[in-house]
Amino acid sequence: MQTPRPPAIPANLSPPTPSSLTPPTVILADGQYPTHPIPLHALTTAGTVVCCDGAAVKLWAHGRAPDHIVGDLDSLPGDLQRRFADRLHHITSQETNDLTKAVGFCTQHHVAQLTIVGATGLREDHTIANISLLADYAAQCDIEMLTDYGTFTVVRQTATLASYAGQPVSLFSLTPAVPLSSDGLRYPLHGQPLHSWWKGSLNEAAGNAFTLRFDSGVFIIFRGHRSIRK
Numbered sequence: 001m002q003t004p005r006p007p008a009i010p011a012n013l014s015p016p017t018p019s020s021l022t023p024p025t026v027i028l029a030d031g032q033y034p035t036h037p038i039p040l041h042a043l044t045t046a047g048t049v050v051c052c053d054g055a056a057v058k059l060w061a062h063g064r065a066p067d068h069i070v071g072d073l074d075s076l077p078g079d080l081q082r083r084f085a086d087r088l089h090h091i092t093s094q095e096t097n098d099l100t101k102a103v104g105f106c107t108q109h110h111v112a113q114l115t116i117v118g119a120t121g122l123r124e125d126h127t128i129a130n131i132s133l134l135a136d137y138a139a140q141c142d143i144e145m146l147t148d149y150g151t152f153t154v155v156r157q158t159a160t161l162a163s164y165a166g167q168p169v170s171l172f173s174l175t176p177a178v179p180l181s182s183d184g185l186r187y188p189l190h191g192q193p194l195h196s197w198w199k200g201s202l203n204e205a206a207g208n209a210f211t212l213r214f215d216s217g218v219f220i221i222f223r224g225h226r227s228i229r230k
Helices: 037-044 055-061 078-083 098-108 124-137
Strands: 025-028 048-052 068-071 088-090 113-117 142-146 150-155 159-162 168-173 179-183 209-213 219-224
Touching: 025 037, 025 055, 025 098, 037 113, 037 142, 048 055, 048 098, 055 078, 068 098, 098 113, 098 124, 113 124, 124 142, 124 150, 124 219, 150 159, 168 179
Parallel strands: 025 048, 025 113, 048 068, 068 088, 113 142
Antiparallel strands: 142 150, 150 219, 159 209, 168 219, 179 209
C-alpha cells in the first residue's frame, strides 16, 4: 500500500540497536497507520515491532524505530535503508506480499503469538487480501489483526469468544459448505453454511460471550471495538 511520505523524522531520534523478537510481537503493515487507542496501544507497548517494508517510514515518523524491516524494500527510501541497514531482511520473492513475508520471518524465529496492525485502509484490494490471509497465518501461530474498528480472529474449531452486549460481530467463512451454528448472537445460526461473505455479516453479540459450533472449517471473525457504534 502506497501513501504520501509522512512528515520529516524528528532530528533528536537515533536508531537503537535492533532487539530480538521480544514478546509481545507486533507486525506493522504498510496500510493506514492506526488512530484508535486499541491498535495504538498494541503498537506502542510491543516488545518487538516488525515492519512490512515502507511501514517503517510511518513508524519512524511517529517516534519509534522498527526492530526489524521485512520485504522487497521497494517502498523503503534509501535514507532509511542506510539508517536501518542492521535490521533489514530483504526478501525479493514476488510470490507473497510483504505481510506474509513478515509473518514467515516471525514464525521462523519461533514467535507463537502475533498481532497485526496497519493492514487495512488505503487500497481495498490489499485490505481484502490481508484479511483473507489471516486464515493461512492462523495455521502457523496464534494471530489477530487489529484495525481502527475492531479485531479479526480466526477459528478452526468450535470456540467461545469474549464479547459485550451489542458488540458488532461479522462471520466470514473460508469453507462455505460447512454448516455453522451459534449461541449468544442476536441473529442465531442453526446449521447454516455461509455461501457468501456477506451472509454472516452485521450480526451482534447478545452478552459477554458467544459460541460458534461446527465440525470442521475456517472462519474469520470480526468483533467491533467497544467505542465503535453502528
